[in-house]
Amino acid sequence: MRRLLAMLMLVVLVVSMLAACGGSGNNSTDGNKQAVANFDVPEGGYDGSAVEITFYHTMGQNLRDVLDFYITEFNKLYPNIKIVSEQVGGYDDVREQISTEIPAGNQPNIAYCYPDHVALYNLAGAVTTLDNLIASKVEVTRADGSKEIVGLTDEQKADFIEGYYNEGKQFGDDLMYTLPLSKSTEVLYYNKTFFDANGLTVPTTWDELEKVCEQIKKIDAESIPLGYDSEANWFITMCEQSKSPYTSAKEDHYLFNNDTNKAFVKKFNDWYNKGYLTTQTLYGAYTSGLFTAQEGIKSYMSIGSSAGATHQRPDKVDGNYPFEVGIATIPQLSADNKKVISQGPSLCIFQKSNPQEVMASWLFVKFLTTNVDFQAEFGMASGYVPVLKSVGQNEVYAEYLKSADGGDYVSALAAKVCLDQQDAYYTSPAFNGSSTARDQVGALMSKCLVLTSDIDKQIDNAFQDAIDECEYNG
């Protein structure tokens, strides 16, 4: 008892002590920043001084080999910029690491990032805006005597796939924070052999998909015609396709609780109950496993990441693939508002007290994102899609795309489909809490798909719960 009392005393002491210090720092200021670019290109641009640039990423060994080669290439132009590349772990590891490092001022110079990471770092205003860098006309001299304009030329800007490039300025203040490095999207994988044999047409709209599912069910009653990997992507993409609000980076972030969205959720619930589809969490295993299955229950369509194409290919039996994989754009609501999600890493540059470090970082980021050869090679090694339209000019990549088929070169086929639909990419607004919204709509979707009774009311509740959770965490 006496000890308990001692503890309590201690707590009281601490509280009162802190009350004392807390009182002085009471004049809280608003954290909202003015929408002004936070970095100005210094006179003369990069002055050639020796700097060390740390680059956090998630690349495995095979990608690091590609990266290392291009670091060497970069150093031929800028020998004084030393690039230290560090694989930190997965994307979440990178985010956690950097958000711990920022308060201590130890953040790297460049990092792999997703939009919500940048929103988090920006709580501390730690990410450099790229606007002035992109616009800069300052010339810098490279080691080989040639000149380079610091900013992006109009051709360079136009060469980026628009949807990817625009991801850099979806933070609600119209400023540019990231450049895309390599991207992936969702594509529709289908069993081409089965589709051809049964005279099925590949669905381009959701209505057609429903019909195809119905037909497949007639051919193979045991099957689940469609497997969808990610419920969250599905929900967000449906919002985009139906031009219905999902989230906003400005005030009042969470806008997805509306009738349009409830309507499509209800429609998919109906499809689910008819046995047309399943998702990864509902199925309890990778839906690609269902798609590639040789016996038992199968699916004949699978919507998943374009970077995972090899997982959607069945194992060889006696040296041959049991069926040919076809890849198409995911179904749409209408042909004139095509929308497919854009995922995959971008690069952001962190603020540093030495502007030369920022300049050097920018030159490297620009080198990686605008170098067609790097983009081509990195794309082939990673299964991700290059971010430049002109990547076809790279001979090896053009050859790679030509080899595309539904078997050995299924990754190339996926890349081809991705490049063909380059006008359809969208990205969602990013803010601190946007990943919570993503998690919540994913959970909402799987919860609603399996409803069997009292559906309207339950859907209403699920939407409200998701909003509540978002607003609590936001």
Add this chain to the structure above:
Amino acid sequence: MVDSKQQWKAWLYLSPAIAILLVFTVWPIFNTVRMSLLEGYSGLKAAAGMTFEFGLGNFQKVIEYRRFLQCLQNTALLCVLTVPVSTLLALLIAVALNSIKPLQKILQTIFFLPYVTNSIAIGMVFAAMFNIVGSFYGTENEIIVTAGIINNVIEFFGGKPVNWINYGSTYVANITVMVVYIVWNALPFKILVLLGGLQSINKQYYDAAKVDGTPRRRVFARITVPLLSPMLAYVIITGFIGGFKEYTSIVGIFGEQMGPPDDAGRLNTMVGFIYDALSTNSQGRASAAALILFGIILAVTLFNNNVIKKHTHY
């Protein structure tokens, strides 16, 4: 009576421990308290020069969370269920291991093996054990590709398969899986500690009991358990503290959703809540939740300590 030589000697011996604890434990705790009392504190916002109001807002926010009671309930339930079961099982195994002669070495070695098994492997097994792969449970379209190892065993003995962790599963089934998982995870450590303890019990006590012809059960109750009581106390207290911090095990089975697909967050715990808050850099709220948890654990530990003190024999 406290002699002064012992005084300074004691502090001398304790000085390395205290020095390190002051820097790496006590200071962070003070900082935690500070953050919990600054409303809406976020380390990143603070780095941007933002200041925060002093107050109890963080605590209020934690308690207002719609699933706060659910988090508390899950935390408490997992503690209350897993600690006795794992302690008892570990005790039985340790005593059994200590009592046999042939195969003793091999079995002891086997019970050490889990230490060198990576946690990733453990997570993978559990996915295979309880997870049903299939769809449309409870409808006419029901499809089951594989029912999981546990259900295979149940069916082998003529029982009905249970939906453990997939959508449509019950809370009771979910908690059962968690209890099995946590107990399993905790066993090797407890066996190790208890076995170590058993080895330090003087053989003479047992020899005396043998001469007296005392029955096994009495030897167990009157000699083994009392002499092992410090180790048992240790295992129970650390078990409770570990139980209150349960989080990664739930993520291991249910994923970040902390629940079956149709009821995300159903199994969330206090530490899960803290992680959620940290993911949006809301350290103020995370700290407040941690201190609430700390208060609860402290109360339980003091209670435990008092109970154990009465029953522990030194």
Add this chain to the structure above:
Amino acid sequence: MDKRVMKAKNMQQASLRSRTGKLTVQFFTYLFLIVMALIVLFPFYWMIISSLKTLEEYRLNVPTFWPKRIMFSNYAEAFTTANLGDLFVNTMIVGVSSTLLSLIITVLSAFAFARLEFKGRDTLFTLLLATMMIPGELFTITNYTTVTQLNWMNTYTVLVVPFLVSVFYIFLLRQNFLQIPNELYLAAKVDGTSDIKYLWKVMVPLALPTLISITILKMMGAWNSYMWPRLVANDEAHRLITNGLRNAFTTTSGDVNYPVQMAAVALVSAPLFLVFIFLRKYIMAGVSRSGIKG
């Protein structure tokens, strides 16, 4: 019937019963142990078979209990992909030095708490226990700032020092020390034996099983630590085994190549396992021969 005969007969029966009883007890003891051993062993088994599967087989919807095609090449790949040698050496340096220092600090503190009388002892001890109850994740941010200010980034120091003191271990060892009769200490003091000598000659041998348990836990800690090392010493020269393994086997599409990762885990676990087998002998032999107390 004569009462005596009856008694003799009863006794015979009783001894027979007790013998069969003993056999039954033995049977059930073994049965219990073997069943529990199988349960406990299952993840280990899973680790080994997973390490021998192809990635495709690992991803199958219906998991297989025995690899269809045994891939010993996973082990070769694990060895060549990750820099296992360096990772191993780093982990050993951190593991051994932190274990040794931690043991010294723990023994001294436990001794003070168990044997010495000083003002505020119980309060201090309770306070120490209380520190165990705060989730460590909250410490990370503050500790990160501290080690940055101390300029300890990317050193062995930062991997060893912050976690040298474990209240867990002090508590465990104190409980153990308390069991050793105080008379031994008083006698030693009368003889003029120094504390350190007494600790080394009497207390440490008596508490050997606990100390070995601590050693095992501490070594395992070095083997499994992930978050902190990644944060403060993720450079090539200081990287520890778990960090090295977690990151080395990411495939092109961003997935982890689990079979190869498992192979790597199995590889680095092997020496550890040998250490355990060696220590097991000590745990079992440590005290049974020392009949000092009682």
